[in-house]
Amino acid sequence: MLTLPTPAVVAIGSRGGRLVAYDVEGGKFYDLPIGLEGIDVAELKIEGFSVRSHVAVASYATSFIKAIAVDGDAELLDVGGLRKMQRGAVTIQTVKGREFGRWDDVWNKLILIGGPAGVLAIGASRAGSLLHLSTARTDARHVKAVTDSLELLRKFGEVSVACSCRLGLLPVELLARRGTEYVLVKIYMNIQNRRSDGVVVIKGSGGNIHRRFIGPLENLNLFIQEVYRS
Incomplete structure (x- = not known):
């Protein structure tokens, strides 16, 4: 940096x-x-x-x-x-x-x-x-993961995007809100770090977390669909 x-x-x-x-x-x-x-x-x-x-x-x-x-x-x-x-x-x-x-x-x-x-x-x-x-x-895979997730999250509510650019992993956080509920998706863009293959998906409301998924990037869409069903 x-x-x-x-x-x-x-x-x-x-x-x-x-x-x-x-x-x-x-x-x-x-x-x-x-x-x-x-x-x-x-x-x-x-x-x-x-x-x-x-x-x-x-x-x-x-x-x-x-x-x-x-x-x-x-x-x-x-x-x-x-x-x-x-x-x-x-x-x-x-x-x-x-x-x-x-x-x-x-x-x-x-x-x-x-x-x-x-x-x-x-x-x-x-x-x-x-x-x-x-x-x-x-890489193109991570960029596509972000853009695809944005489209999925728009179905939930109002979406915002931010990058914690001072962190070496360059995490991009996508947040969708609907009333007091939210869905948060975190994607790590720096592929030089082995953690970049992982993603985090959280569904919550207020200060409570109802569902959390941590797993490989390839399962990201499945995680988002699963929190929608919960």
């Missing part, structure tokens, strides 16, 4: 075959220890007053974290499912002028960069004045 003081603008891309972040305001590069095999990540470089990268993330006020796709496509995972991120140029003028109006809100949301044989997940969060950026490999 990369931690920087705010205000901060961070560009993320590949450099010499490695995943790298560049602190635009501090002028410093950071290696991010994630393998890029099978993932299409645009090159990170500085060209005059332009910052070329795959994505850029900016954080200023306490609850302000925004991002934009620069030289490559990226998707954002939120309550609507997967959606393509806004694309645009990042320049020194953009940074100095705080011109982030078109950028996507990415607070505790996952940014996903795909490829023929893998997916890069980037999560951004804040703790006080610090910006935390977590990166990990995930």
